[in-house]
Amino acid sequence: MYKFIIPIILIGTAIAGFIMKTGPFYTDVSGLQAQVNSYNEALNNAKSLQGQRDLLTTKYNTISLENLDKLQKLLPDNVDNIRLILEIGKIAQPYGMTLSDVKYNASASTSTPGAPSGIEQGNTINNSLNNNYGSLDLEFSTQGTYGNFLSFLNDLEHNLRIVDISSIEFSSDVGSASSSQQTDTSIYKYSFKIKTYWLKN
Numbered sequence: 001m002y003k004f005i006i007p008i009i010l011i012g013t014a015i016a017g018f019i020m021k022t023g024p025f026y027t028d029v030s031g032l033q034a035q036v037n038s039y040n041e042a043l044n045n046a047k048s049l050q051g052q053r054d055l056l057t058t059k060y061n062t063i064s065l066e067n068l069d070k071l072q073k074l075l076p077d078n079v080d081n082i083r084l085i086l087e088i089g090k091i092a093q094p095y096g097m098t099l100s101d102v103k104y105n106a107s108a109s110t111s112t113p114g115a116p117s118g119i120e121q122g123n124t125i126n127n128s129l130n131n132n133y134g135s136l137d138l139e140f141s142t143q144g145t146y147g148n149f150l151s152f153l154n155d156l157e158h159n160l161r162i163v164d165i166s167s168i169e170f171s172s173d174v175g176s177a178s179s180s181q182q183t184d185t186s187i188y189k190y191s192f193k194i195k196t197y198w199l200k201n
Helices: 002-061 065-074 081-095 146-157
Strands: 100-104 133-144 163-170 186-199
Touching: 081 133, 081 146, 133 146, 146 163, 146 186
Parallel strands: none
Antiparallel strands: 100 133, 133 186, 163 186
């Protein structure tokens, strides 16, 4: 009986020694394997993203320059408030209406020493809308007959640049048009508040 105990003890000791010696190595190997799996997953994700990027690049390259220009005008990738004001002024010009009292984000602007005012205060942007795009508030006034106002409003609504008209205020008669051919020669003042949008990078 005793002759079996010693071999069993030796075998148990050998097994315990093996476990004690190889245990830390096994833990290290397991940790390295987990890192390898993590890197492989990241590599697969990178390959997937690269494939999607190449696909989008291919689609982008199929868009004509004319349509790209329209998309840029529809939803620009910067505020570009000066260009917006010039576009609105160009829309109003055929009707003899000029822009005045232009205010950029007037409701949110604050005066600080040395800070630009009016249109130049373009760094004050309403970004509460979404993380992907921001909104821009603009106020201006113009004068004209009611008929010209309706035509200007229609052109503004059909302009390629996305513009939401927040409010329009009418003032009393401020004069009369010089042309006798117009059925309504009364000149009114119109105060606009509009909102437009721009795509963040």
